[in-house]
Amino acid sequence: MIKTDVIIIGGGATGCGIARDLALRGIPHCLIEKGDFAAGATGACHGLLHSGGRYVVSDPQAAKECYEENIILRNIGEKCVEQTGGLFVRLPGDSKLYRDRFLKSCEKLGIPTEIISSTKALELVPNLNPEIEEAVKVPDCSIDPFRLCMLNIVSSQKRNGIIFIRHKVTEIIKEHGRCVGVKAADQVSGERREIRGNIIINATGAWSHMVAQLAGNEVPLTLSKGSLVITNHRLTNMVLNRMRPSADGDIIVPNEAVCLAGTTSLAVEDPDKIRIESHEVDTIISEAGKMVPHFNDTRVIRAFSGVRPLLKSAKADSREITRGFQIINHGDGMYSIVGGKLTTFRLMAEKMVDTVMDHFHLKKTCETAAIPLEGQEELSGYPLAKRLSNMKNIVCECELVSRAEVERIIKQTGTCYVGDISHRTRLGMGPCQGGFCTFRALGIMHEKNLLSPEQSMYALRDFLQRRFRGIRYCLWGDQLREEQLVEYIYLGILAMERKQ
């Protein structure tokens, strides 16, 4: 049995942010995540560090929070934020009235804007539709959500935080009506652990109603699915937003070598049973294509969906529901934190930990806004220069990941999941989507005696099936061609066993 003060359930940005905040305030804690870090909405979003512009007209409070956090994250997270800047692009037919309201609200909230002529905008982003009326520049940035989670966790680990990933909470232990601990099952070995603590924080996003249920508590949620597509290269070096009320496919975000475009917004019931519809992909492409015409003939390498955990609201259109967040005190030692945005994760964590401090009658104030994220200097594989310096024995040709880097991650994490290597190095994230390098990464794990043949076959099957789920709705043109080749490699040349 493990004893701690605070148990955090959920390893998304919120949970990881809470762990960091608790660590910096010296509170013992344990974080339990059923999959990998950023496995839910955190890892399935644009990776847009909002300037607030997107919400400035519809939800000024959320916009204000976004802008303040945007400034903080740029300061503390230099290595996981790319300061791209963003444009709100007004196309012919987009309401000028909206643009005026947009500018007025930005001014009121102190979000810096700059009106840019179409000529100047085309200089900044040459792929833009030359027909645009004008653009407004805002301080949008691009952020790597997985790296963000990892860096928050570093602070926790440095201060003896206990972290369990791939552990699913199966039971919340209650004694005399109070939550006193959890039971969690190791998803790999099946081993069960009991962790005891005084406070349980439910930061499980789209799953928070289910986790709350384990303690007999309720979390009123509205789940909204958002789908995104990824292109095989960067079409813009700035974040592009459409100057109009939020709608499908009106944001394009550059991220490393690729671009993400989305989103859609559809109400869903079960966060574990979501799928992308072909028409969503087509809508995103045609809408993004209005801002960047070249988008229509660019290779789309993957499509994915995330589920936004929004506060329950009577509003029928989930786009109108506030992006603000809420802390629910269930009164039995459990707190649920729901709503919010990736951009405001730190603020959410701060408010959550303030509540915890009140509960413990402790005074130490939050420092997460002032202290830079720890561990940024060790970020693996990130700078291109670092990748290029190790060109010998490249395992993933699309993203230039070397064998040495893969071996380092295996050694560091002892992982037998290709996904863990991908998230840390970008292995398998390029155009072939792991078609070649998965065989190699698993081969290297095999060499380290980490896998039995059954495990490696299982890992390959699991990987290919997951990969396929991501590319299933983008299969035409070159991506279909590549897919046919990969299928031939694994099922033909390598004679993979199809059934266990």
Add this chain to the structure above:
Amino acid sequence: MSVTQHDVIIIGAGVAGLTAGAVLAEKGCNVALVAKGEPTACLSTGCIDICSLDHEPLHGIGHLPEEHPYHLVARAVIREAVDRFGKITDEMGLPYVGSLETNRRILAALGTFKNTCLVPSTMAAAPQDEKDDLHIITFSGLKDFYPSYIIARRGNASFSTYEAGADTTMGLAANFERHDFLEKFILWLEKIKIPENKIAFPAVLGLESAARIAQKIESSVGKKIFEIPTIPPSMPGRRLFNVLKDYFRKKGGVIYWSWPVSGVEKAKNIVEAVITPSDGRPQSLNAKAFILASGSFVGGGLHARRDTIVENIFNLPVFVPGKRDDWFDSDYFALNHGIGKAGIIADSSFRPKEAPWENVFVCGGILAHTEVLKNGCGHGLALATGHAAAASCLEYIK
């Protein structure tokens, strides 16, 4: 525009195109082949899968759905195509073993077995079951081969690593072609005492003279050796392509290499020429007949758009397996993806159905309803239909 006249123009330099080319060239036709690049044969294991569904390939073919293009080819013609393939590869120094009567197995790089029919002699000694004990030779830094996959599956295998100064299959194959490298390697191999009966190599034993190199190693160490196909680039696939290409040229065939077809010239129901934009000016390649052997999607013969599937050279009608959502099954491993059925439907004379052309023939992977992966019939179908389409074309031009 310069104009060149041939009897027959073949588009595509894969197994189907080169087989058709060889048949025509042997009959004294003035035949030319246009290829925009290397064929998918270069990515393949180099083995000839005839039909892997059944232990007996011909029996397996009998059970294929009636729309499968194999049914357009008479059994006797399949036998003839396979016999000719055997003669060609013998003549060109890349002998194949196996027979149409029964399939055999090769060891795959994951340690699993793969069913196929004809294999290059360098794979002939592959174990047919778990009994044989193996010693695997690998090369330091080689990123496309991991003996541990095989060892983890077979208790009776071990491995040694040779420092070969190259970490790609291409680089290693080039090294093995060098006499001094081979001598030094054999010296090393003789020194390590290998207790096992058979020695396995990733398929890197040379490019031009693989059969001879394998024989030399075998006779030096006195043990059976065999190659395991690797992920692309695949040396056995490239060797297969090379011998078929060389044979075609030897018989008088012409190859226009790296010439993509950009247009066609037609009159009524006859295609008169294909146009290629090569060498800085357009070239018109005129012929009495054309054989389209441009392959499926990977080869570039078929192109999927977001809403449909097209063939871009002659704009032939394509069998499209439903809407985009129907092209793929959600179970990746179902081997039942609708896309495997996409392609050109041919009539019994290998002319595309519902197309106006009387002098265009199609063969190989571009044909509809092949489902190559599911049926294990890639190169076999290319041999059979390449042969049959050439025969039909020959009849037409006479």
